[in-house]
Amino acid sequence: MQSLPGSETRWQLYRLLSDPVRLRLLALAAEEELSVGELAELLGEAQPNVSRHAAPLRQAGLLDDRRQGTRTLVRLSDVASRDPVVTDALAAGRRMCQAEGSLGKVAEVVASRDAKTREFFAQPGESEVGISPELPLYLSAFAGLIEERGLAVDAGTGDGVLIDLLAPIYRRVVAMDRSAAQLERALQRVQAHGYDNVTLIEDQIGGERVSAAVGNGADLVLAVRVLHHAPRPKAALEELAALARPGGKVLVIDYARHEDERMSEQQADVWLGFSEEELRSFAEAAQLENVVVTRAPTGFARVGDDAHLPCLTLLGTRPKTSASSRARRHS
Numbered sequence: 567m568q569s570l571p572g573s574e575t576r577w578q579l580y581r582l583l584s585d586p587v588r589l590r591l592l593a594l595a596a597e598e599e600l601s602v603g604e605l606a607e608l609l610g611e612a613q614p615n616v617s618r619h620a621a622p623l624r625q626a627g628l629l630d631d632r633r634q635g636t637r638t639l640v641r642l643s644d645v646a647s648r649d650p651v652v653t654d655a656l657a658a659g660r661r662m663c664q665a666e667g668s669l670g671k672v673a674e675v676v677a678s679r680d681a682k683t684r685e686f687f688a689q690p691g692e693s694e695v696g697i698s699p700e701l702p703l704y705l706s707a708f709a710g711l712i713e714e715r716g717l718a719v720d721a722g723t724g725d726g727v728l729i730d731l732l733a734p735i736y737r738r739v740v741a742m743d744r745s746a747a748q749l750e751r752a753l754q755r756v757q758a759h760g761y762d763n764v765t766l767i768e769d770q771i772g773g774e775r776v777s778a779a780v781g782n783g784a785d786l787v788l789a790v791r792v793l794h795h796a797p798r799p800k801a802a803l804e805e806l807a808a809l810a811r812p813g814g815k816v817l818v819i820d821y822a823r824h825e826d827e828r829m830s831e832q833q834a835d836v837w838l839g840f841s842e843e844e845l846r847s848f849a850e851a852a853q854l855e856n857v858v859v860t861r862a863p864t865g866f867a868r869v870g871d872d873a874h875l876p877c878l879t880l881l882g883t884r885p886k887t888s889a890s891s892r893a894r895r896h897s
Contacts, residue, residue, distance in 0.1 A: 580651070588623060589655055590662050590666075591609065592655060593669065594659075594669070595640050595641050596656055597672050598641075598672050598676055601634070602620065602640065603637065608672065610668075627645050627646065629642065630643045630644075676797045683795045683835070683836060687743075687748050687834070690747045691747070691751060717783075717786075718735070718785060718787075719784040719786070720739060720742070721789040721809070722790070723752050724748045724752070725755065726741060726753075729741055732786075733756075737763060738764075740776065740784070741766050743766075746768055749768055765779055771789075771796075771802055777809070783884070785815065787807070789818050789820075791877075793818060795835065797836060799837060800848045800852075803816075814883070815882070818881075819878070820877065821876070822840070822842075822875070824875055828871070833871060845859050848880075852882070853884075854882030855882065857881070861878055
C-alpha cells in the first residue's frame with residue numbers, strides 16, 4: 567500500500583485521522599475547495615483552531631492549499647482521494663457532517679462568496695453609450711477568430727459595452743446578465759444605437775432562459791471579466807462551453823493572477839485573477855479543444871479601478887464530436 571507523502575507509517579495516519587474535527591474538515595474539503603474562514607463557519611470552530619487542525623493534514627499530504635490574497639483555500643489532495651484508509655475516514659466524516667447539517671450548507675457558503683458582487687452590480691447607474699476606450703483590448707483578442715457569424719452570446723454583459731462590437735458582426739446577439747440594474751444600462755445602449763438583433767436576458771450563465779434563447783448553440787460565447795465574479799469559476803466555464811455549438815468558439819478575457827485585494831472591496835471580486843495554468847485546467851474540465859491562453863497586450867487606454875491589472879485571454883473550441891448533454895450546473 568503506497569504511503570501518503572509526509573506520513574512515515576500507516577499508524578501515524580490512523581492517529582492523524584482519529585480526531586473528529588479533522589474527519590469533518592476532510593469531508594468538507596473533499597466536497598469543495600474552501601477557505602479556512604469558510605471551514606471555520608461550517609465546522610463551528612474558531613479559525614485558529616481550524617488552521618491548527620489543517621496544518622498536520624496538509625503536512626501529511628491529505629490537503630492541498632493555495633493562497634488567494636490573504637485567504638488560504640484548501641481541498642482534498644488527489645493522493646488522499648485514492649488512499650483506502652482516507653476513503654474510510656471520509657465516509658465517517660461525511661456521516662458526521664450530514665448529521666450536524668454542515669455538509670448541506672457547503673453550497674450556501676459557496677453561494678455567499680458573491681453576495682458582495684450581486685450587491686455591487688445591483689447599483690443603478692447611467693450607461694455611457696459611446697465607444698469604449700477599452701475596445702482595442704477586446705479587438706486584439708478577436709484577431710483571426712470570426713468564421714461563423716450567426717449567433718454570439720455575451721455572458722455577463724454588464725452595461726453592454728461589448729454589444730457595440732458584436733451586434734454589427736453577428737446576425738443575432740444574446741446578451742445576458744443576472745443583474746437587472748446592469749441590463750437596464752445595456753438596454754440604454756441598445757436603444758441608443760438602434761440594434762434590432764440583440765436579445766437581453768436576465769439569467770444565470772447556465773439558466774433555462776439563456777439555454778432556450780441559444781437553442782442549438784452559439785458560434786461564439788464571450789465572457790469578459792466574468793469568471794473572477796463566479797463562486798465556482800471552473801463550473802462557470804463549463805456552462806459557458808455548453809452554450810457553444812459543436813465547433814463553436816469560447817473566448818474568455820479575465821484578470822491575470824494579482825494581489826490587489828482592493829478589488830474585492832471596490833469591485834466585489836470573488837477571485838484575485840487566475841494563472842494561465844488555472845485557466846487551462848478550467849478549459850480541460852470544460853472539454854474545450856485547441857485551447858490557447860495568452861497574456862493580453864498592455865498599453866491600451868483602459869479606464870476604471872482595474873486599469874492597472876493585466877489580463878489573460880483564453881480561446882477554445884467546443885468539440886464537434888461532443889455527445890454530452892448541455893451542463894446545468896450554476897456558477
